[in-house]
Each structure stands twice: as C-alpha cells, then as structure tokens.
Amino acid sequence: MKPPPFRYHDPDSVEEAIGLLGRLENARLLAGGQSLMPMLNMRFVLPDHLIDLARVEALRGVRLEADRARIGAMTVQRDLERDAALAERLPLVAEALRWVGHRQTRNRGTLGGSLCHLDPAAELPAVCAVLDAVVRVRGPGGERQLAFADFPLGYMTPAIEPDEMLVGVELPLWPRGHGHGFAEFARRHGDYAIALAAVQLALDASGRIARAAVAIGGVGPAPVRVQAAERALLGEAPTDAVLAAAAAACREVEAMDDVQVPGTYRRQLAGVMARRALADAVARASAQGT
Amino acid sequence: MMDSTEQTRDIALEVNGRAVAEQVPVRLTLADFLRQQLGLTGTHLGCEHGVCGACTVLVDGRSARACLMLAVQADGRTVTTVEGLAPADGPLHPLQQAFHECHGLQCGFCTPGMLTTLAELLAECPRPTEDEVRVAISGNLCRCTGYQAIVDAALLAARRMAGDAEAA
Ligand code: FES
Ligand code: FES
Numbered sequence A: 001m002k003p004p005p006f007r008y009h010d011p012d013s014v015e016e017a018i019g020l021l022g023r024l025e026n027a028r029l030l031a032g033g034q035s036l037m038p039m040l041n042m043r044f045v046l047p048d049h050l051i052d053l054a055r056v057e058a059l060r061g062v063r064l065e066a067d068r069a070r071i072g073a074m075t076v077q078r079d080l081e082r083d084a085a086l087a088e089r090l091p092l093v094a095e096a097l098r099w100v101g102h103r104q105t106r107n108r109g110t111l112g113g114s115l116c117h118l119d120p121a122a123e124l125p126a127v128c129a130v131l132d133a134v135v136r137v138r139g140p141g142g143e144r145q146l147a148f149a150d151f152p153l154g155y156m157t158p159a160i161e162p163d164e165m166l167v168g169v170e171l172p173l174w175p176r177g178h179g180h181g182f183a184e185f186a187r188r189h190g191d192y193a194i195a196l197a198a199v200q201l202a203l204d205a206s207g208r209i210a211r212a213a214v215a216i217g218g219v220g221p222a223p224v225r226v227q228a229a230e231r232a233l234l235g236e237a238p239t240d241a242v243l244a245a246a247a248a249a250c251r252e253v254e255a256m257d258d259v260q261v262p263g264t265y266r267r268q269l270a271g272v273m274a275r276r277a278l279a280d281a282v283a284r285a286s287a288q289g290t
Numbered sequence B: 001m002m003d004s005t006e007q008t009r010d011i012a013l014e015v016n017g018r019a020v021a022e023q024v025p026v027r028l029t030l031a032d033f034l035r036q037q038l039g040l041t042g043t044h045l046g047c048e049h050g051v052c053g054a055c056t057v058l059v060d061g062r063s064a065r066a067c068l069m070l071a072v073q074a075d076g077r078t079v080t081t082v083e084g085l086a087p088a089d090g091p092l093h094p095l096q097q098a099f100h101e102c103h104g105l106q107c108g109f110c111t112p113g114m115l116t117t118l119a120e121l122l123a124e125c126p127r128p129t130e131d132e133v134r135v136a137i138s139g140n141l142c143r144c145t146g147y148q149a150i151v152d153a154a155l156l157a158a159r160r161m162a163g164d165a166e167a168a
Helices: A014-023 A036-041 A077-081 A084-089 A091-097 A111-117 A123-130 A227-233 A240-250 A263-284 B030-037 B094-102 B111-124 B130-136 B148-161
Strands: A007-009 A027-030 A049-052 A062-064 A068-072 A134-139 A142-147 A152-154 A165-172 A179-185 A195-203 A209-217 B008-015 B018-025 B056-059 B062-065 B078-080
Touching: A014 A027, A014 A049, A014 A134, A014 A165, A027 A036, A062 A084, A068 A111, A077 A091, A077 A111, A084 A091, A091 A123, A091 A179, A091 A195, A111 A123, A111 A165, A123 A179, A123 A195, A123 A209, A179 A263, A195 A263, A209 A227, A209 A240, A209 A263, A227 A240, A240 A263, B018 B030, B030 B056, B056 B111, B062 B111, B094 B111, B094 B148, B111 B130, B111 B148, B130 B148
Parallel strands: A007 A049, A027 A049, B008 B078
Antiparallel strands: A062 A068, A068 A165, A134 A142, A134 A165, A179 A195, A195 A209, B008 B018, B056 B062, B056 B078
8 A cells, every 4th residue: 555656746835836736737725634644545636736735834834923823734633732822712622633643743734734535534624514614725825724614525526726836714702701612522542533522612691591502513524603503592590491402402413324324323422412412511600790 | 565656754753762764665654764774673563543542652752653653754753662671681661661561562562552552641741540541541542451450550650650659
C-alpha cells in the first residue's frame, strides 16, 4: 500500500498555494494528512499534484478577540485542544477534540483539514455548526466568508470551488458562564461517531434558558442544527421535561442507513446523546444576566 | 522501482540524534524511509493507513503515525524512533525496562508504537492516571497482551521516572 506518483509542491504562502491550485490540473491540497494520506496509500485518490500546506505559517494559530476566536485552517488539532485561552472562553472545543481520532492523529491533523474532509460523523464540523462558525475561503478573486450552515453542500462536500482553499474559521464567543455539552457514541474510542451531540446553553438571571444551540452529527450526511430542539429550550427553565422534549426533537433528524447501522438506531442514539449533552450543559451553566 | 518520472527531493533531518541527508522519492512515506532507506526496522507497519499505531514515531517530540507522513515532510525536523529511545549499548529506557519486567509485550509488533506514544505521554504528564494511560494508547492496537500489562508497565515506568522511592 503506497501512494501513487504525484508532483509535490510545498508553497510557503497562501498566495502561492492559490496560484498553484489555479495553474495545476488535478491537484489536491494536503493539510495534516490524517485523512488524505490513508486515501493516497489505498489509492482511493490519484492526484497529479499534491500541494502541501505545512509550510504556510500564516495559516496556523489561534487569536482571541473581544467577541470571537480566529483560528487558522492549518492549526493542529492538538494545539487547539491545549489552547488555554480558547478553553476558557469556549470549553466545548477542547472537550470535543478529545473525541477526535487519537493523540498521534491530533498531533498532525488540522482544523481546516477536518472541515474540508467533512466526514458526516466528524466532531469538528459539528462544533462549528453549534457555534455558528464563520468560514473564510480564499480564491484567485480574493476572500469570501460564509456561515458554517452554508458550508456543507451535501455528503462530504464543502462549499469550496476547485481553485479556492479554506484559510480560517471564526468562532463567535459565548458569554462567560455559559454551559457546554458534548456526547458521542462510537464502537471504539477514536472511531467516527455513530451519533454525537454538541450543545451550548446560556441561562438568564432567573435561571431560564436565554440562548440555546443544539447540533447533531453522525446521523445525516452532514452535521445539522436542530431548531425544533432549540425552540423547545428557549425561555424555559431547564427541567427534565424540557430537556426530554428537546432530546425528542433530535430524534427527528434525517438519518443515513448503512450496513452496520440502520438509520432508526442513529436517530435513537441522537436523542440519547442530546439528552446527555444537554444535562452536562445545564450543569455547567451558571445563572446570570446576559 | 524508481522510474524516470518519479520526482525526488533532497532532505536533511535528524534521526535519533544523528544528522541524515538523503534523496527520497516525494511519495515515499516517512515509515518506508526509516525502514528501507535508513534500515531502522524498529518502526513497524501494520495497516499503512493510520489505524494500528505500530508505526508511531516522535517528530519534534510529538507522536505521529509515520505511515501518514511523507519523508519530504520530515525535512528539517527531528525524528525519534524506538531505536532512539535508549543508547544502543546503554541501559534500556525506563519504559522498555518496565515493559520487560511487566510482560508488556508478547510478539512485540505493537511495542515500538506503544513505547514512542508513551514516551510522549510521560514527557508531558509525568504522573498519569491509569485512565490517562489507556486514552494515550487508544490509537495503538495490540493483538496479544490484552493491554493490562502495557498499562501496568507504563505506570511503573512513570513512577520510576518521577523518582518515587517505592517504585525503584
Ligand atoms: S502502520 Fe501506521 S498506523 Fe498502522
Ligand atoms: S505484543 Fe503482539 S501485538 Fe502487542
């Protein structure tokens, strides 16, 4: 099992990478290689050119601003997991990252690589969905931004043109004191999820739910926000009945069938994972004025 | 196997403390480079697609699957393989010694990946809990031991490396 022959390019700037993308036929961008390298080794993909982004330093790093975190597309997952400032403002990110692959793959795998690969059961796309991430994409005509909700066009298909690349992600911050929850079911630790749920909640001064975001991954062709669940939570006190109603809404999402996992089972698990993530988020949220 | 269209590159890196300069086909994986070009066959290849962890090496001190990295990507980096954990003629690394004593290996196929992964863990987290050890090696498959002896060995090595008196 060896990669097929290709020409290797390692630009050190985004401009150079985009120039190569525009010029070369059948080129693939290589981020951390934790999905593309297996596909190359198994010869599922046969690119004529491989454009390695490892030397593009400008694409790495986490910057915290007043209202958002700006994260470079080539930021390594394990660096993201260990970023103390980010963990303080958006603890969901580090919690979800512990479910991403294994330590060895997180040492190489990147945020941008995971988002562009867009496996339906991957954790990071679900995190971006629940946090209303803004995705920054650059091409020969300059940069454009899109809401993460518009990023998945379908199964493993991001809204990126062949001559464009993902350069970064912005995660709007939540107020301090918000609660987060992440729950996932997979057959083995580090496997892709059969179903996962990511939740963000903020309570008002009276302890009612002032803001809620619920995303389900692994069930349909791409992670989804469950608006019916969010509606069931908003303005309510987080009682068992309210959380159960929100979890029930999560069982209604579109589900994929495959040989190992029927869609009905995925939907059932979506509800269970949502219930657990919601309970964690409530337990972690503190009542306060927003 | 190299035909005329095969692109090659010169790379320079440090492997187990030794400066290495070689010409490599750009599609050569780091694992094959280490094994075939440098003769460092301690890095094992089980699956060659990132599942088993047998090929784990340290790149700039961080564990990585050598089957999922190209040799050209190691240019300018420092790579440590299982051969580099302890000097060739010196005592074993505390992890190796503990694996030996606790029967942390049977066939030994997974062992290089276990050792390199655990070396990174103990460098970052000198007193891991049993749970932390299990999570750290979750990406390393062992078909022989049932893992318990590996976990025991890791914890023993950690106690010794942290200088706990009763573990000596
Ligand atoms: S050979 Fe690299 S992970 Fe199995
Ligand atoms: S000792 Fe044989 S695979 Fe682990």
